[in-house]
Amino acid sequence: MSGILYGVGVGPGDPKLMTFLAAETIQKCPVLAIPAGSREQAVSYRIAGGMIEHLEEKETMCFVTPMTKDKEILEHHYQAVAEQIAERLEQGKDVAYLTLGDPTVYSTYIYVHRLLVKRGYQAQIINGVPSFCAAAATLGDSLADRGEQIHIIPSSYDVEQALELPGTKILMKAGSKMPAVKKMLQDRGIDGVMVENCGMAEERIYRSIEEIPDQVGYYCLTVLKEQ
Numbered sequence: 001m002s003g004i005l006y007g008v009g010v011g012p013g014d015p016k017l018m019t020f021l022a023a024e025t026i027q028k029c030p031v032l033a034i035p036a037g038s039r040e041q042a043v044s045y046r047i048a049g050g051m052i053e054h055l056e057e058k059e060t061m062c063f064v065t066p067m068t069k070d071k072e073i074l075e076h077h078y079q080a081v082a083e084q085i086a087e088r089l090e091q092g093k094d095v096a097y098l099t100l101g102d103p104t105v106y107s108t109y110i111y112v113h114r115l116l117v118k119r120g121y122q123a124q125i126i127n128g129v130p131s132f133c134a135a136a137a138t139l140g141d142s143l144a145d146r147g148e149q150i151h152i153i154p155s156s157y158d159v160e161q162a163l164e165l166p167g168t169k170i171l172m173k174a175g176s177k178m179p180a181v182k183k184m185l186q187d188r189g190i191d192g193v194m195v196e197n198c199g200m201a202e203e204r205i206y207r208s209i210e211e212i213p214d215q216v217g218y219y220c221l222t223v224l225k226e227q
Contacts, residue, residue, distance in 0.1 A: 002121055003031075003089040006096045007103035007113055009128020013043075013199025013219075015050030017129045023051050025126050029096035031088050033061045033081075035108050043200075043219070044098035061085070061095075065108050074111075082115040089121050100219070102128045106154060106172065132170045135195040135221055138205065143168050143223070155181055155222075163188060163224075171222040179214045181222070186210075192224035 006025050011017035026032070026048055032055070036042035039060055049055045063081045066073050088095050099107045103125050113123045132152065136143045144150045149167030153159050155174030159181065162169060169192075174181045185192065186209060194212050196204040197219050206212045212222075 001092055003092050003094040005085060005089060005113065005116055005121060005123040006094065006126055007107070007109040007123065008048075008096045008098055008126045009102040009107075010044050010047045010098055010100060011129040011199070012101050012131040012134040013047060013197060013203070014134075015047050017134060017199060018047065018051050019126070019128065022126050022128060023048075026052055026055075026096045026098070029058070029094040031059045031061065031093050031095040033063065033085060033095055033097040035063055035065055035097075035099065037062055037064045042098070044100050047100070048098055059088075059093075061088075078108075078111040078115060082112050082119075085112065086116060086119065086121065089116070099128070100131070102130045105130050105152070131198055131219070132172070132221055132223070135198045135223065138195055138198055138203070139193060139223065141225075143170070143225075148226070160184065163190065167226060169224040171224070173218060173220070174222060175216050175218045175220050178212065178216050178220075182209055182212060182214070185224070190224055192222050194220055194222040196220040 008022050008025050010022060034042040034045050039045050061084060066077055085095050097109050099109045103109045117123050144167060151162060151165045151169050153162045153169055153171050155171040155177055191209050194206040196216050
């Protein structure tokens with residue numbers, strides 16, 4: 001019998017925010033898959049290690065996702081990852097693919113999930129706490145009240161049109177484009193707050209757009225709420 005692939009969300013940073021189901025799934029899987037060059041480089045692995053003992057005894061597969069938007073290059077990468085995971089599944093081994101936050105929100109896991117499901121393998125998604133929900137809790141406020149809308153926006157793409165949307169806008173992963181994003185918001189008179197490395201030891205909160213430095217980490221999100 002083939003093994004099962006689990007896409008496991010380990011939450012935004014604090015190991016205590018991992019769900020019992022996530023921890024239980026990781027514990028029972030003999031193989032881990034992580035989107036990084038090594039265990040030491042994988043934030044998701046370090047988070048899981050904060051709750052699960054003897055993680056280093058498990059077989060670990062490391063996959064570095066190319067930093068490109070070229071769909072052909074990315075598709076080739078995901079096919080190669082799916083092929084390697086399929087080998088373990090054919091051996092009857094369950095595989096836990098660790099991902100930050102939730103696997104259904106801008107996660108590289110989902111592309112591998114779809115490929116393997118298409119090939120007839122069993123794959124399940126184990127939900128995790130999304131970073132924007134954890135950030136809202138850290139800020140001590142809701143993301144939306146009553147009939148307000150929430151829009152999740154990937155900041156590595158064009159965000160200008162998205163800023164016209166009503167309700168709360170959450171800009172994710174704006175690190176590499178922060179100077180441009182800040183200027184765009186300031187030119188439009190839009191203010192907001194940013195949480196960097198939410199739930200991690202290096203967590204930082206910036207209470208206004210002006211406070212945000214030009215150089216921030218990859219794991220940052222900006223919350224823009226209508227006043």
